[in-house]
Amino acid sequence: MKMFAAILLVMTGLSANAQKMVYKGFPSLAWPRLYDISFVQAKDDLGEYDKPVFTSAVKALENKSVVLPGYMVPLDNALKSSRIMISSLPLNACFFCGVGGPETVIEVHLKTETTYIEQPVEVKGILRLNDNDPEKMIYLLEEGEILGPVGF
DSSP: OHHHHHHHHHHHHHHHHHHHOOOOSSSOSSHHHHHOEEEEEEEETTEEEEEEEEOHHHHTTTTSEEEEEEEEEESTTOSEEEEEEEESSOGGGSTTTSSOOGGGEEEEEEEEEEEOOSSOEEEEEEEEEOSSOTTSOSEEEEEEEEEEEOOO
16 A cells, blocks of 8 residues: 555656657757857847857857757748748747747758658757857758657
């Protein structure tokens, strides 16, 4: 009986902790870090823009290989390309179509062309941070490769 009570106590504690989690996407160690940024007003030759301020946790990922799950977003109106975007959120909630912010998407430069699929995928590449070019995404993944669809 004591063993059952101990297991129930542990499970209740795990359930309570799980409900406090903020992250709503696929299990990933990188996405929650990438969400933790702020913005300040900046100005360049084209006008004012929101400049990202990266936390030390985000900076620790810069120039490192990361694997991220997410949804493909075609760029340049192409269904086959070597340049795509990955969103941590489904398309109806992504940065361009819904509630997500710029920290929820990554511009990916793939080693080879890929064909767009609706199913979520895992992508791997070298993470670059962009805080000085408002014409690009704030996160870039270079030398990217699609590892395959994410199974449920």
